[in-house]
Amino acid sequence: MHPTEFLNVRLLKEIAEFINEETEIETMLSGALRKFLQGTNFETGWIFFISDKGKQELIVSGNLPEALAQNGCSQLKNGGCWCVSKYREGKLEKASNIIECQRIENVLAAKIGDNGGITHHATVPLQSGQERFGLVNVASPNTVIYSKGELELLESLAFQLGSAIKRILLTKQEQEIALLQERNRLAKDLHDSVNQLLFSVTLTARGGAEMTAQAEIKETFKEIQNLSQQALNEMRALIWQLRPSGLESGLLEAIKGYGEMLGLSVHSNVSGVINVPSRVEEALFRISQEALNNIRKHAGVTVAEIYLNVTQSDVLLVIKDDGHGFLINHEIRLSSMGLQSMKDRAKNAGGSIDWDSEIGRGTEILVRIPY
Template sequence: MPSHPSKYQKALHIQREISETLNKNTDLQKMLQLSLERLLDLMELETGWIFLTEDETSYELVSSHQLPPALENNREQLMHCYEGYTDCACLQLYWEGYMNQAVNHVKCARLEEAIDNDMGETRGLTHHASIPLTIRGKKIGLLNLASPGRRRFHEDELVLLETLAYQIGAAVERTRLHLQQTEEEVHAIARYLVDAYANAEKINRQIGNILNRSELFHRFMQELHDHLPSWTNAAIIMMERGRLTVQSCSDHHGPREVFDAEQEINLDQPDIVRQAYVHQHMIQGNEQPLHFSSLKDHEPLYSIAFPLFMPERSEETFGVLLLSRSTSLCDHLEMGMLEVLANHLSMGIERLRLHEEWEALLVYKERNRLARDLHDSVNQKLFALSLTSRGLQELIDEKENTTMEVVLELQQLSREALTDLRSLIWQLRPDHLEQGLMTSLAEYAQKIGVELSIEAPDDLGVNQSCQETLWRIGQEALNNIQKHAGTSKAAIIMQSEPHDFTMRVMDQGNGGAVETRQSLGIRSMKERTEELQGSFQMTSENGKGTTITVRVPVHKKGR
């Protein structure tokens, strides 16, 4: 070992480099290669190689430096394992327990075979030093070092080599354990993801045929609770009346139905639920404040929010799926699985919407069929009855007062029935809505003899389905005015606000509708309003007319 002060400093420097390399590296091959090269530099040797072994049936060359050409050019034949350790004298000594410390020089069977078979230049090498890599009695491998003309090492050099060999062996064992642990973690994650994807598919199958929103949300949350228990808390938040509203929650007790509207709409500092809804992409965070009283249990946890929407209808977001748990680790593979789960829920909600549209289409077709049948049969018969009664009037002697009164009453009844039928046919066929809600109501009022004034914004800001419902409510209100109010004048005022649309139908007639009538028409208007998650109010004092107020959340495309 070097004794000159400058050489001694160099030796310390190299030893420190070797130690740092062994401590910092987790790439086994790179770590051993760098350590071997620095060790050869420290010992002023020419060549070396390291074998690693896990049992006596095999070994592996993991690093080498400046092998003589005979070994370098015949690696496959001379440096690889074929019959356990029996083809190598140093490994044989090692595994049979005769090499527990550094050995000064061992005759190399590989070099001997290369010389005997004239396999190339050996640079005069015939022997090498062997240092065992053994940790707490466990055989890790062998470190072999050689240099032409170098047969023996000083005692302190062997001690140094044994010390460095112990460090190398410890680093190899630590790296193997790290790789094993990493592999186990990867396998555990893989198993979790495989199970999670399978469970996501189970959830999709369970909710695939549900056509009721409450049942859909309850079943989804129950399946989530049963199959993905690591996500201890979950919530489905939907947009209702301009506010995000929690409609279903799940914790360790299981799912429950709630109706918890957003406490505040803070656009400057939105929580992750509103961020996911507005920006239409996944948002995650740890210990995030949430603007919902029913989600307080989520706040101390790691949470991830997925927007619920269909890519082909990205202009409309249904709501948000919120998942929370105590651990924050969530890699891209798990996020992908959770996104698939959110997509399944979005498809379930979209399926409900399409089913509702399909039912509405069936109703539309049935209305058209009924209107057509009424027009072709009953309408013609009433018209014929009206003509017949008029003919009878001309045939009857004016002196027959009683008979004449009956015929005149028959004429009046047939005309009224014909008017009512035509009005009903007109109501049943909603094609006229294409010209707009206000125009349709004005035409209908004129048709039934009501003088109507309308105040409304140019853009109502509600979708076609909502306009259809408002049209039916307006029709019924105008019918009630024409039949019961004792006035032929009415007014409709419409107001559009950011989150609500209001329609008021007013008259200055008899009033008293609340006290005297709870008709089918009034119940129908109220039920239609509630179908849109709106509110229905009627004020009707005797002698002061009637006002019907319908307020519904804005249902339009976009957010």
């Protein structure tokens, strides 16, 4: 075996051992790219994820020269390139030399910093079987054409990364399924045990109040009945949060059903076709649950309005009420009314959330999640 081939095999083995231990995609890609750049003649690299709709996202990069790294890698994130165009057209099947890169040409023309001698790059599609994820781009200073051996090594890296991405995605999917099954089990246990016990206490207290003529004892039974009914309502809401019955019939139906369970009338207005990934749908539903809980507990009204606008790239959810409203200040933490929970859910789904509220003028929550 030629010494170079031996070194390449050892490098790929080292990368394989590394990515096999990783469970997060970005960490895995970043570490693997770093090892690849350290063990080859390539000095810089970056990886794009490209959605089925053609939307590109810079996931990780390594050893970028000043000109490409400026302003949060804005020069790489904006503009087009032959590699991305061919990828979108399904015409990029193997590692290739990129003769013209619009991004790098724009950097050179703008003279915004040291480009480190980077004028051209090589690219390879990132995929596992027929499932495609994006592109791996690498480059070396003052290099226009990369050798056949370098391109083959790049293809080997992409094969490893594609397989690792697929493994991590499948693992997360299995974890989500297991979590859903555990939620369903817990919801069933709560319904069959605690929920039934609280219902029995409510009926017993009602019967006790009707059986006694003593006002003081009657009042005690009524108080027990009220408390147990409140606990029963809270339990039903908790079961809904664990297992949202109705979500299989659509997001809006689930939101309306949850609102009705809380005693709220939910009016809805929809524009666009509701056809979003399940992770986005669940995030929107969980945020809506928290918002409706707040309306029931704090707003002092029984009507809520839901606006849902779905575009080709994102979904906007607006939840409004004309209730008491509130002020956000140092004395009222976000978490005190579940706002921090909603913010975290939106962030975890890759989106954002904002709210507008004033005392006596109600509250409006705006959630935007790309997909």
